[in-house]
Amino acid sequence: MFHDQRLIMRDGMLIGALERMCATLEISPSQAALAKERYDGVGGWLAESEDPLLKAMGIFLQGSTAIGTTVKPIGSNEHDVDLVAHAPGLGNWIEPVALKKAIGDRLKANGHYKALLVEMARCWRLVYANEFHMDITPSIPNRNCNMGGELVADRALKIWKPSNPKGYKALFLERVKLAPRFRVTKSFHAEDRARADIEPYPEQVYFKGLLQRLVQILKRHRDVFIAVNEIDLSMSPISVLVTTLASQSYEYCVKTFTYDTELDLLFDVIRHMPDFVEVRGVNGRMQWFVWNETTKGENFAEKWNGDPKRAEIFFTWHSRALSDISRLKDVEGIDGLKRQLGDAFGSGPAKAVVDSITEDISVSRRSGTLGVAPRIGLVTGVTAAGVTPVRANTFFGR
Structure with a gap:
């Protein structure tokens, strides 16, 4: 039993090390509070516009900041804060380029925002040097989505495409709450030293959320992998795809298996991620699909189908991540760690x-x-x- 206890202690220490690492990479509470103050200000400025296109416009978080999985980019002191500027009264009769222009014109009318403003392909960016930059993406309601979805512009600002940031956030945070089952050795708690019982995972001591920390671990590993191998950053697996596969795999593993330690669970979740990539032949060509479960028609692997090299990079990175995480079990001593x-x-x-x-x-x-x-x-x-x-x-x- 002492052997089992030592293994659990060892894995617990490794989990603690990963927790410490994630804490160094994420947006701090003070940064989050400052970002909220600033995007609330942006939302107020847009909503007060006399432009009918911006009437009742609201600003809300999407992406990693919304779900608690931020990771500071390599070589930058700025965190990404992704925002949606939602125009609830508009329909798809409005062209994406027109709504984007209206938002840009309003921001330029404020001397403070004008000095910080950078135009991106389908959004506006406010750059607060050495702190964070806020990307503001226009959206309108998707009347055809029964899950409260929205429409956002494609990169060319030609058409509206389905999305659902609020629904995605809600689903992800529901998965965060899922409680894994871990084997708890009875000798830790009672006189019976002959067997192990299975109990629900207790309130977490280290992790704010195993799923959230796993996504941060994967995103940081991806960024290092891309940098070390000198791969074009534009070919990097996108965060929403990594997050989606991790969350689907996490739900599957938590509901299906029982584990000895949190480290075993993290490894298994990574191992099962590719199981949730749908692959099928379309017109004689291999096609990949990682669907947004909260709206119809949004495929996070869409770019893979235009350039299969992207799929190859993802699977190569995934294999390396699996290997590197598994090797943590073999480290000995502080220097090895x-x-x-x-x-x-x-x-x-x-x-x-x-x-x-x-x-x-x-x-x-x-x-x-x-x-x-x-x-x-x-x-x-x-x-x-x-x-x-x-x-x-x-x-x-x-």
Whole structure:
């Protein structure tokens, strides 16, 4: 039983390391509050316009900021904050280019926003240097969607295409709430040491949401993979596709299997992601589909069908992510952890994780709560069976 306990402790420490890493990459509470203040201001400015196209226009979050999966881009201090500027009173009789122009003209009429404004293909970007940039995408209601969907412009601003940011957010956050089942060894809780019981996963200690953290882990790994292999950034698997496959796989794994540790669950979710890519022949050609489940007609793998190289890049990256996450189980010691995290997620986050762990070890040593567990190493707590206390010393604070 001590062997099982050590494995659970080891995986728990690795999960803790991944949690620390994600925390260094996401938008901070103060940044989130500042972003909200600023996009509320933008929404108010647009809604106060006398232009009938902008009447009752509302601004709301979409994408990673809305669902809690932000990851700071490599080589940039700016987070992406994606917004939708929704015109509830308009129909598809309005051309996308006209609504976009109306939004741009209104923003340019404000001296503060004009200085920050950059025009993108189908949205407007407000750039707050070294903080974040806000992409504002126009949308109108989709009267044909019974799930409350919307229409957004294609990149050429020629046609309206189905989308559903609010519905997508709601579905994702429902999946976040799904409680995995983990085997809990009875010897941890009672005298019976002969077998293990299955219990619902208790309230999470580390993760704000296993699914949210998994998406952050995958997005960071993807970004490092693209950079290291010098792949054109435009060919990178898009975040909404990665998020969709991860969330579908998470629901499947949670409802189907029972796991020993959170790390086992994360690995299995990654392994099953390709199962949710629909592949079929269309006019003699291979076609891929990753559908938006909250509206009809939005295929997140659409670009793969125009350039199969994109699909190849996705599957190559996915295989590497699976390999790198699985190798975490084999790391030994702080140096080994730093090397593996650095290879998979970049040297900066790896150093931040190790520095944080080292500080915790120092604090635990000074307080007398540092121990050593076989095949695990130093642990900040000595109450578990098989953990040997480490005596404190005061040489140079070590």
